[in-house]
Amino acid sequence: MVHDLVGVGFGPSNLGLAIALDERATQERSLSGVFLERQAAFGWHRGMLLDDATMQVSFLKDLVTTRNPASDFSFLAFLHQADRLHDFINHKTLFPLRAEFHDYLAWAAARVAGQVRYGHEVTGLRPVRSEGRVTCLDVIARDQAGRESTLRTRNVVFGPGLTPRLPTGVTPSTRVWHNEYLLHELAALPEDAAPRSFAVVGAGQSAAEVVDHLHQRFPAAEVNAVFSRYGYSPSDDSPFANRIFDPEAVDAFFEAPTEVKAELMGYHRNTNYSVVDPDLIDTLYRRVYAEKVHGVQRLRMHNTSRVAGLVEGPDNVTLTVEHLPTGKQTPLIADYVVYATGYHPADPRPLLGDLAAHCATTPEGRPAVQRDYRLVTSDDITCGIYLQGGTEHTHGVSSSLLSNVATRVAEILDSIQTRSGASARG
Ligand code: FDA
Ligand code: NAP
16 A cells, blocks of 8 residues: 655654644545554653643643634643633633643543554665665564664655754763653652752753752752853743734745854844743742842852762762863862753764655755645655655744644645645646
8 A cells, every 4th residue: 555645753843734634534535544653552752741740831722722713622622621621711721731721732642643653763764766766664663672664755754853952972861861761760759768859951941841840849958050150031922023923924034045044043042042931930030039138048049150060979979060161160060960952963874875865955955845844855766755844944933833834734735735736747
């Protein structure tokens, strides 16, 4: 069987695509799709599913609403079936708990489970040639028992998400973690030895949430935040700036010359990167101040500082913290160090194998991508390779976020449908 599309990864992006496929299934020329996900079950950044954390995007930017406000896959439809709609309305918020949004995503994923193969990691693509052209792709996957399987398709849609980023030279260990795995690492701590101290590196949303969580969860532990800024900076969530996440902004960004793209990213980086929700900043400040009042300080801010050295011993980690204005170096001993130093988009190119040589790149060496999210390839490749995520350099800041998922999946399906109609006629 040749599928119309195979999705690599089943996070919110490809889940949104599966729903759009499902909603178009009644159309005359409906498409068939299968999604391969390496996790054993649906999960969205489970290691950061902190109890108090809220969404950074309005619930109206769920998997469907901006594409199809009447869809029964909306967050409101989920609340309705969970019998929580009135309670949510009374809450008067656009920003649900992340845990609740995770439940919503898992509920939606369960309803399209027939399209997904969990526990399948995609390990590579193989071109299928016909009359000198690559018309299809074989998507090779390995299941959790190590068995290989292959799916043949006319289009691949990559949605592999983000990969945790650690500073050069830092290797994860039982005492040194990236925040992506926080809850998993905490769950694995020895039960007989409560942690006495943590260091958290970074000053973005993840770092602030981790500091907040550790400080509350371990009431006897010291929590040291280490970052190079003077203080946490607030995320710009104001209405005009927020337009940078709208579908129209994708058009403007895509059309813009490279230098204008760079300027736009510079102006509006603080809508997303290295910034913290202002309420959380207030919470942390209030806590530091209260500790000063009470004379017991265990939440410490090492601002304008960087980690200049890390030595891991059997019982703890010694960081050398350098105060940037003075150059003074001070040892900081912590039981555990959490690097909340961000993410980068997973690069699908290693999975392309020989095909990578047929895909165009930008002068900066990044994948060249069309407005419809299809990789620019040589003319002999007539199958489609699409990206959901990893297109910030071409489509702007919303690429790695939920803001445009509902709209983007429709654009990708329209493109696949148009191309399949054209090839059927041609
Ligand atoms: P996502 O990373 O969610 O999913 C990718 C999936 O692909 C994963 O399930 C992975 O296992 C799978 N995969 C990868 N490679 C594979 C392979 N080779 N084979 C098979 N499967 C593979 N954004 C926002 O707009 N609002 C928000 O509130 C938040 N909150 C947030 C919290 C935290 C802690 C983080 C780290 C990030 C956010 N984000 C966010 C940004 C985040 O990128 C976004 O919410 C979505 O996760 C993007 O969905 P994707 O499906 O593109 O990637
Ligand atoms: P981020 O915004 O990229 O922040 C990374 C932080 O690490 C920055 O403070 C950065 O420093 C610092 N850093 C980077 N490299 C470093 C290095 N080598 N040494 C020391 N410090 C370094 O990453 P994030 O906080 O993980 O956020 C990523 C995305 O996830 C965002 O879209 C965010 O909104 C989302 N997120 C959402 C939620 C939620 O919904 N509740 C929770 C967490 C994350 P500078 O300050 O110098 O830049």
